[in-house]
Amino acid sequence: MAGWKRRLGALGVVAGAMLAARLTRYEIAEDSMRPALSPGDWVLGLRHPHRITAGDVVVLDLPGRPGFEIVKRVAAVAGDALETPDGPRTVGADEVWVLGDDPAAGSVDSRHFGPVGRASIRAKLIWRYQPLPVTRIESLVR
Secondary structure, three states, X not given: OHHHHHXXXXXXXXXXXXXXXXXXXXXXXXXXXOOOOOOOOEEEEEEOOOOOOOOOEEEEEEOOEEEEEEEEEEEEEOOOEEEEOOEEEXXXXXXXXXXXXXXXXXXXXXXXXXXEEHHHEEEEEEEEEOOOOHHHHHHHHO
């Protein structure tokens, strides 16, 4: 009887480690995703997501600035037709079209740099949370 409990516990540890390796946290630094996300919000992202659909909020490298990450909403995926500032277009294979939620915030998005390759997507945001205040963490440690 105790053998199955040990195996189940080991499986839980392995599954937890695998999930932790795919999760990463971000702090929102720009206004372009208001009202959904505001500067100072903390979010968890799932690294290297397998499935991206229109409506997902993603972290991606800003085209032309590798290593500089931005947060945008996927507006269209491969095969979707959309109206752009340059006229109608269809999103190509392995590409997405991303937009900020608040155009008044001066969002730099696909309207400026065009579609982005899926390989540019670093994470898909899955959860917004509030970190514990530092004073609360200190009181837990004492």
